[in-house]
Amino acid sequence: MAMLIRVDVNGADHLVDVEPRLLLVHLLRDELRLTGTHWGCDTSNCGACTVWLDDVPVKSCTVLAVMADGHRVRTVEGLESRSGLDQVQRSFVECHGLQCGFCTPGILMTARWLLDRNPDPTETDVREAISGQVCRCTGYANIVRAIRHAAETEREAS
Template identity: 65%
Template sequence: MQVSITVNGEQVSRDIEPRQLLVHFIRETPGLTGTHWGCDTSNCGACVVLMDGKPVKSCTTLAVMCEGHEIRTVESLEVDGRLDPVQTGFHERHALQCGFCTPGMLMTARALLDENPDPTDLEIRTAISGAICRCTGYKNIVSAIRWAAEHEASAKQEV
């Protein structure tokens, strides 16, 4: 069936089977392979994207259910060559090794800071409790999100 979804501000229309998952709809769109497809069971969080501003697991959402909704993926974080503070925070605090969990972590972090610009470490840990990293442990990721929170205001001013 014909489905039309706003992805990163652009209308993406395609004829798909109703059973197609959002993660595959996104990844089959040219240039949008940043969203990772991991456990396929809504446990690992690698596939997290924002749906109308809220983080959702795109491996457990049908693309047809997103018709008429706005999806944001990791590709939308960088604007005109300038990284989002959460991306810079991951770079500064060495919050990734293999990078597989990173897109989901970044989008989960972005949604957290949009709702709560000054989260405690516990609030950060709770927010990312649905996202699994098998390389770094979580210390550097929490530290990176704190870094982003602290630099958000100044980073935005520079833009």
């Protein structure tokens, strides 16, 4: 039996019929066609599916879509603004913070959340924030460098 839910995704209101067991990651990818959120493990181990639920990072493979009813969801597609890519996205490009890119959306969401709360994170702060994200391609050095570069660039601009 489907349930009607209302969810704000990246500032757009959606009224959607969903099965009660549908995961948020599948609502985003399959129903709303926001495929930037990657589905990696279904066990909350990899973090590729990380989105924000009311400004808090969550692994969308462990959140039921019905739990988002009446809430705000922000996906990696919501990072870009009219003025262009978010500074975290630009820094990942500039500092080679990605290789295959599969884990990147989840890490970008976690990084943006961190920098919104801590504009001057240490390397330890960054590594702790992204500790729930698994990147199978890198040793995390360029990822950490990219996040710290984004923080520095934002501080210099303000």
